[in-house]
Amino acid sequence: MSASVITVETQEDLSDKLIIQQPSVGLSLQGRIRVPGDKSISHRALMLGALAQGETEIQGLLLGEDPRSTASCFQALGAEISELNTELVRVKGIGLGNLQEPVDVLNAGNSGTTLRLMLGILASHSGRFFTVTGDGSLRSRPMSRVVKPLLQMGAQIWGRKGNSLAPLAIQGQALKPTHYLSPIASAQVKSCILLAGLMTEGQTIVTEPALSRDHSERMLRAFGANLTIEPETNSVIVTGPAQLYGQKVIVPGDISSAAFWLVAGAIVPGSELVVENVGVNPTRTGILEALALMGADIQLENQREVAGEPVADLRVRSSRLKSCTIAGDIIPRLIDEIPILAVAAVFAEGTTIIRDAEELRVKESDRITVMAQQLNKMGAQVTELPDGMEITGGTPLAGTDVDSYTDHRIAMSLAIAALVSKGITTIHRAEAAAISYPNFTATLQQVCS
Ligand SMILES: O=C(O)C1=C[C@@H](OP(=O)(O)O)[C@@H](O)[C@H](O)C1
Ligand SMILES: C=C(OP(=O)(O)O)C(=O)O
Missing domain, CATH: 3.65.10.10 (Enolpyruvate transferase domain)
Known part of the structure; x- marks a missing residue:
């Protein structure tokens, strides 16, 4: 369904503002897409x-x-x-x-x-x-x-x-x-x-x-x-x-980039997306296991091996999500996906606990503090833990001004949260997405139209 308004404004300091306006009629995400290389x-x-x-x-x-x-x-x-x-x-x-x-x-x-x-x-x-x-x-x-x-x-x-x-x-x-x-x-x-x-x-x-x-x-x-x-x-x-x-x-498509569409497809009602040609090396698929625990409907299709790495097409259909606990040995297998997983948890029923993830404090930003602060600004209920987050889902979000803190994964996670937030969300310093996903905004526009 069309009607979502997504614009990018470049500022004088060359940083981008990504502005996402939730449509008045229901948005659903559709299509077959590819993500950039791993x-x-x-x-x-x-x-x-x-x-x-x-x-x-x-x-x-x-x-x-x-x-x-x-x-x-x-x-x-x-x-x-x-x-x-x-x-x-x-x-x-x-x-x-x-x-x-x-x-x-x-x-x-x-x-x-x-x-x-x-x-x-x-x-x-x-x-x-x-x-x-x-x-x-x-x-x-x-x-x-x-x-x-x-x-x-x-x-x-x-x-x-x-x-x-x-x-x-x-x-x-x-x-x-x-x-x-x-x-x-x-x-x-x-x-x-x-x-x-x-x-x-x-x-x-x-x-x-x-x-x-x-x-x-x-x-x-x-x-x-x-x-x-x-x-x-x-x-x-x-x-x-x-x-x-x-x-x-x-190089297969990056599962860390695919994760944004997997969560978007799961939380935007009526959506069905296929992300083609994604690397599904078992040391990277913690995100698929976590989303399955939350009740997401994700299927692996056309599984194959390409140049020594397992690859599949991932089909996601929206579904009701429930909370889960993510901790222990799975953390290194989904470490970069925790910001977008936090977005999924905001739209899940119950309280999701993420622990053993203190590493997030020394990534491009302190991803625990920044995600908690920015999601809470939008109306979410996220509590910081020393090594993770406690996220109580189910509160509706409302668009506001948020900031990526120049962290690519934060910029893109907030953009996906904005799709399900009432009104207008402005993501400052959104150009950070180009660190790992140069055409993110174009694909966002494509799946929303
Ligand atoms: O080896 C790699 O390519 C990476 C390893 C991970 O970091 P750590 O090794 O610090 O966990 C990950 O967060 C980073 O995005 C890429
Ligand atoms: C942490 C990341 O990358 P790097 O450590 O290579 O900066 C990332 O891509 O999320």
Whole structure:
């Protein structure tokens, strides 16, 4: 059904206001859509392509700001990367150990994945000096989680606040292998150490308390690294020194981006949407399990494997949602989807509890505080917990002025909440969506018309 009014106004400071007016006649979302390429896989394809011998071809790369940051860092390190597009990006690798010393500071922008994974690569490139930084958000995010294990491997890294904050300076070294017992389940920590282990003689082992996304393991193996996985202990072993060889990578749609449409389709009455070609790697499908617990009607169709990653089309039909509790080992498998899950909980009957998610406090924004404050401004009942949120659903929302705090996932989550809020919602600094989802507003307009 048409009639919803969605406009974007660009401000003098170049930030965007996304204005969403709820239609007076019922809105329902319909159609078949695609979401942009997976952000985690896009970063890794660019990085491994740069480190490999020979050419890597990437289809379906995410053209968001974060992978652009990765591409520009690795260009500055000597890799030849063709113009970024979704059809075909070619990366001419320079081979492990051959990165150039860049003539300027490497800037990871807003991207934690770029900075943390790149640190493992730089620290192990002996004889070269690197400096790395990021935007205001990234410069406030903790880097000690990767600096500490790298120091344990003999790396030389300096930075603000006891080497815990960017900007950081790195003197590349031949590292020694380690067995790192990570206190947190983090794919960025795991991947950083595995990448450092590629050039390190012997067995580098990472053990994490719960399983985090395994895209690095899948892609490293495909590129020729010697990797052993011990699922019973959540451990990965890389034996170095490795050689990587250029590959063909096909990037599936990002389930973290699909999550906005899954929740929108579930909460907007009378909706039916199909999100095609979505990556459904089991280390990422916590959102599907959480929404199923809440009574969402989501079906996986046309399940297949594409270039080493499971893929499916996801059909969602609106339904009455009920509350649930989300905690424990599922958290790393839906960590980026918690802001949109909070929106689902606002429209569910009963009180939803989200716990063990303190990581959200150190993402692009403090996603617990920001989501609670912004949803409460719209009339929701969200209470902050130290490690999550308690959300009592069922109170109708009313549009008002809200702010993304320059966090892409917050901007898009608030836009979906606005579809079911009375009146007009204005989302300030909505341009943040382009970090992971450049054409979000266009797809929003498409499903609403
Ligand atoms: O490795 C990755 O690509 C990512 C890992 C996650 O972070 P953590 O490893 O910090 O949990 C996730 O939040 C981030 O968006 C992407
Ligand atoms: C946390 C995120 O990304 P990163 O850590 O790479 O900035 C995210 O995309 O939600």
